[in-house]
Amino acid sequence: MAKQIKSIEKTKTKSKWNSFSLKPRREVPEGLWVRCTACEHMLYKSTVEKNLNVCPECKHHFRIGAETRIKYLTDEDSFQQLLADLKTEDKLGFKCRGTTYKQRIKDEEKKSGTKEAILIGKAFIKGRGIILGVMEPNFLMGSMGFVVGEKFCVAVEEAIEQKLPLVVVSCSGGARMHEGVVSLSQMAKTSATLAKFDETGGLFISVLSDPTTGGVTASFAMLGDIIIAEPGALIGFAGPRTIAETIKVELPEGFQTAEFMLEHGFVDMIVHRKDLRSEIARLIDYCQK
């Protein structure tokens, strides 16, 4: 009996010792895996990145930052940024949730590595010169304030001046509430500038990525001569609950997805991220721009 107890104790002690081993543990380094938000598969981050940040299991298109988007879309090192240093001014002295808009801008700059929610510039796509605008979802959810509107308009003016097609990839939560009516007026400003572009016969290809919502959907994103969406992208104006409460109608399932928009004529085509470059090049050739 005594022998038996001794042996159990020995085992217990041993197992305890093991669990407190001082040997370095072979843990999975942080950020090596990523869970797909659509199909919930655990995926190797490097595999996803090699696949242009698209889930290899279910083709879910992950949200990507502006710099990554530019890398995927343009010919190597061809992007020349314009107005990189244009920064927002806090004209209203806006305060929100215990912080100031000025401080928020500083934090967002650090987080996103960019100075605003859109990057504009000149680039090549498969050898075709374009003026490119790419929204940055990591900067205040790609919201449109004065600087975004201004940079967008400068991109349009450049496209007119240089007789180049304009390609803009939207990814936005809408107008930026921190700038109040100044941000809302960007909808009119960007739309009017695009009307001028249209009069000169310019080609505007609008690419909608997940999500394209609010004031961006209600202005330039939907004014493309050709509107392309990424698969599964959320596209809409207001959130489903707001709409349901306002119009008191039950909304159809998935009514704010790229696929639903295509079916109802709001979007011209849905293009997989891997085909976006060649599709844009093909469209530019087709429109002879």
Ligand SMILES: [Zn+2]
């Ligand atoms: Zn997936």
